[in-house]
Amino acid sequence: MKIYTIKDIARKAGVSVTTVSRVLNKRPDVNQATREKVEKVMAECHFTGNANARGLKQADGTIVAVILRGRENPFLNALAEAVLRYANGLDASFLVEYVDEKADEFQTAVRLSHEKRVSGCIFLGGRIDERAHVLQHIDMPMVFATISAGQAELPRAGSVYIDNRTMGRKAMQTLLDAGHTRIAVFGGDRQGDDGFGQRFKGAMDAMQAAGVAFDEERYVDTRFSLKGAYDTARGFFAMKPDTTAVFAMSDTVAMGVIRALQDIGRRVPEDVSVVGYDGIEMSKYFIPRLTTVAQPIDEIARESVTMLMGMLDQNEPPRHITVDAELILRESVGPAN
Amino acid sequence: MKIYTIKDIARKAGVSVTTVSRVLNKRPDVNQATREKVEKVMAECHFTGNANARGLKQADGTIVAVILRGRENPFLNALAEAVLRYANGLDASFLVEYVDEKADEFQTAVRLSHEKRVSGCIFLGGRIDERAHVLQHIDMPMVFATISAGQAELPRAGSVYIDNRTMGRKAMQTLLDAGHTRIAVFGGDRQGDDGFGQRFKGAMDAMQAAGVAFDEERYVDTRFSLKGAYDTARGFFAMKPDTTAVFAMSDTVAMGVIRALQDIGRRVPEDVSVVGYDGIEMSKYFIPRLTTVAQPIDEIARESVTMLMGMLDQNEPPRHITVDAELILRESVGPAN
DNA sequence: CTGAAAGCGCTTACAG
DNA sequence: CTGAAAGCGCTTACAG
Numbered sequence: 137m138k139i140y141t142i143k144d145i146a147r148k149a150g151v152s153v154t155t156v157s158r159v160l161n162k163r164p165d166v167n168q169a170t171r172e173k174v175e176k177v178m179a180e181c182h183f184t185g186n187a188n189a190r191g192l193k194q195a196d197g198t199i200v201a202v203i204l205r206g207r208e209n210p211f212l213n214a215l216a217e218a219v220l221r222y223a224n225g226l227d228a229s230f231l232v233e234y235v236d237e238k239a240d241e242f243q244t245a246v247r248l249s250h251e252k253r254v255s256g257c258i259f260l261g262g263r264i265d266e267r268a269h270v271l272q273h274i275d276m277p278m279v280f281a282t283i284s285a286g287q288a289e290l291p292r293a294g295s296v297y298i299d300n301r302t303m304g305r306k307a308m309q310t311l312l313d314a315g316h317t318r319i320a321v322f323g324g325d326r327q328g329d330d331g332f333g334q335r336f337k338g339a340m341d342a343m344q345a346a347g348v349a350f351d352e353e354r355y356v357d358t359r360f361s362l363k364g365a366y367d368t369a370r371g372f373f374a375m376k377p378d379t380t381a382v383f384a385m386s387d388t389v390a391m392g393v394i395r396a397l398q399d400i401g402r403r404v405p406e407d408v409s410v411v412g413y414d415g416i417e418m419s420k421y422f423i424p425r426l427t428t429v430a431q432p433i434d435e436i437a438r439e440s441v442t443m444l445m446g447m448l449d450q451n452e453p454p455r456h457i458t459v460d461a462e463l464i465l466r467e468s469v470g471p472a473n
Numbered sequence: 474m475k476i477y478t479i480k481d482i483a484r485k486a487g488v489s490v491t492t493v494s495r496v497l498n499k500r501p502d503v504n505q506a507t508r509e510k511v512e513k514v515m516a517e518c519h520f521t522g523n524a525n526a527r528g529l530k531q532a533d534g535t536i537v538a539v540i541l542r543g544r545e546n547p548f549l550n551a552l553a554e555a556v557l558r559y560a561n562g563l564d565a566s567f568l569v570e571y572v573d574e575k576a577d578e579f580q581t582a583v584r585l586s587h588e589k590r591v592s593g594c595i596f597l598g599g600r601i602d603e604r605a606h607v608l609q610h611i612d613m614p615m616v617f618a619t620i621s622a623g624q625a626e627l628p629r630a631g632s633v634y635i636d637n638r639t640m641g642r643k644a645m646q647t648l649l650d651a652g653h654t655r656i657a658v659f660g661g662d663r664q665g666d667d668g669f670g671q672r673f674k675g676a677m678d679a680m681q682a683a684g685v686a687f688d689e690e691r692y693v694d695t696r697f698s699l700k701g702a703y704d705t706a707r708g709f710f711a712m713k714p715d716t717t718a719v720f721a722m723s724d725t726v727a728m729g730v731i732r733a734l735q736d737i738g739r740r741v742p743e744d745v746s747v748v749g750y751d752g753i754e755m756s757k758y759f760i761p762r763l764t765t766v767a768q769p770i771d772e773i774a775r776e777s778v779t780m781l782m783g784m785l786d787q788n789e790p791p792r793h794i795t796v797d798a799e800l801i802l803r804e805s806v807g808p809a810n
Numbered sequence: 811c812t813g814a815a816a817g818c819g820c821t822t823a824c825a826g
Numbered sequence: 827c828t829g830a831a832a833g834c835g836c837t838t839a840c841a842g
Contacts, residue, residue, distance in 0.1 A: 362754055
């Protein structure tokens with residue numbers, strides 16, 4: 137079956153391609169009768185135009201890329217949905233790009249700036265490290281959602297994030313308040329100056345203030361998946377069975393840990409307490425419901441979109457803004473025995 | 474900052490655009506010294522070429538669209554990942570397109586065939602109904618993954634699916650075997666000739682064979698989300714508190730139902746048994762672990778990709794193949810009291 | 811309100 | 827092994 141081009145439509149409608157282009161783009165300067173005639177032909181042919189050809193013309197409006205790692209990450213996907221919701225109706229087209237586990241999202245951004253004429257981008261999650269240097273090669277506004285880019289030397293990068301250090305402290309405080317002292321922390325690279333490093337620092341702040349020493353062997357470096365957390369937790373609790381509480385740096389990790397605990401006969405929260413992070417939907421339905429640090433997804437999305445559009449349209453400078461998070465007390469934390 | 478074009482690179486490297494194009498596409502017929510020179514310039518400029526311009530040339534190889542509803546649907550996203558995994562290395566580029574809750578995926582396919590020169594597509598999940606008529610306007614091979622397209626009048630559509638009727642029967646049989654008789658079914662449109670309708674039919678087969686009457690008021694039409702299932706279940710159990718088992722047509726629904734049960738003081742599986750469907754990863758970690766009908770994600774993905782590529786490359790006819798599913802017995806089903 | 815023509819950044823025969 | 831030129835399907839001044 138034939139794929140029609142604007143030329144075919146023009147011929148069938150007896151007008152020029154210019155005119156077809158005009159009605160395709162809903163421009164006002166077309167005679168009503170002409171418009172209807174062309175629209176009829178387009179409908180018959182199910183014609184919608186070729187995106188590549190259209191995209192080739194530069195003045196094609198703003199296009200922004202939303203970059204995230206993981207099609208199966210519930211938190212980041214919820215964030216992406218929210219970003220798209222706020223983007224809706226704006227004078228820019230948003231495309232979401234998933235990067236692979238082992239891919240480099242910064243190089244992806246650089247590539248996109250060429251390949252798809254992307255003029256701005258929003259990074260969802262992730263972290264900023266030396267790889268980010270390549271971003272200096274592209275002169276494009278960007279905003280990092282959920283992590284701080286304040287320390288990075290990226291003049292065109294803004295960021296929207298919760299105060300991870302404070303929230304890490306509150307998460308730990310919740311455990312301390314319940315009387316726990318042998319507390320494990322399940323997270324990523326604790327040394328990083330990213331969200332995870334901040335959460336860890338906050339947790340240490342709380343321990344220090346409470347005068348409780350942190351047992352270094354209770355820091356657990358885990359993959360952020362159910363299976364990763366589960367396997368790690370099984371191994372950890374075999375080594376450190378007297379641990380009575382866990383601060384997990386994501387809800388997914390928290391759930392994997394809770395499952396592992398259950399399987400070795402430790403109840404949550406009766407025997408071991410667990411606090412999660414992110415506040416994904418599942419945290420409200422898991423059994424037990426998760427006590428967790430809920431990131432304000434809608435607000436992060438809204439601020440990120442607003443900031444980026446401001447940089448793009450009004451040439452506003454990037455900002456680094458923190459939004460309020462909430463520690464939600466639910467069922468997975470109980471008093472130490 | 475300047476966005477370089479192939480012309481810029483050619484000038485900087487002192488060669489023609491043809492040559493740059495050749496090294497960009499890694500063609501063999503370029504002098505090694507020339508290639509290196511050009512590659513050096515490209516690297517300096519972070520040049521990767523413009524996807525729109527490239528895509529505009531027709532002989533650009535096969536491109537297939539993977540269409541699914543819901544960026545937050547864990548089952549369909551796992552399927553998409555698997556499809557991409559099998560697609561990797563094939564001589565075709567795959568793009569995944571998410572359609573909105575209220576969008577029409579068939580019109581999306583038609584649009585994509587024009588806009589992005591898509592020459593084949595794989596539908597993940599969903600259902601076939603009268604809206605599918607538009608597909609007859611495009612002469613493109615397609616395969617429906619997880620649902621049967623055998624009855625549809627779509628000459629170019631193949632499908633890969635599990636035998637939903639048989640598995641619906643087995644799911645129900647599990648409940649009957651455990652001694653349950655007051656069983657509810659939580660699903661979508663039970664009348665449809667789609668996967669859900671088949672599951673329901675299978676469930677009825679089992680009840681009939683067991684000589685157990687199905688109480689029509691125990692069929693519950695629910696949205697396939699945690700919240701939807703939870704809310705529906707709360708309402709349902711207030712009306713039919715003597716129900717002792719539930720066949721949920723997706724794991725997500727099963728988990729929402731279990732949470733609701735928990736909240737009204739009914740334990741699973743001691744008081745109420747629940748069987749799910751799909752076999753998503755979370756079903757192995759939820760507490761209790763879900764007894765569920767596991768769809769063979771990898772196999773469905775592999776067969777779908779293989780079939781579509783066969784239709785595309787070898788002009789093979791579409792087929793309708795069923796793959797084996799497995800009912801996994803875990804913790805959410807127990808004996809009736 | 812309408813159309814002829816140039817051009818977007820590539821790729822691809824074709825010629826050398 | 828290399829390059830000049832045509833063309834992919836659109837959009838956009840420009841002219842009428």
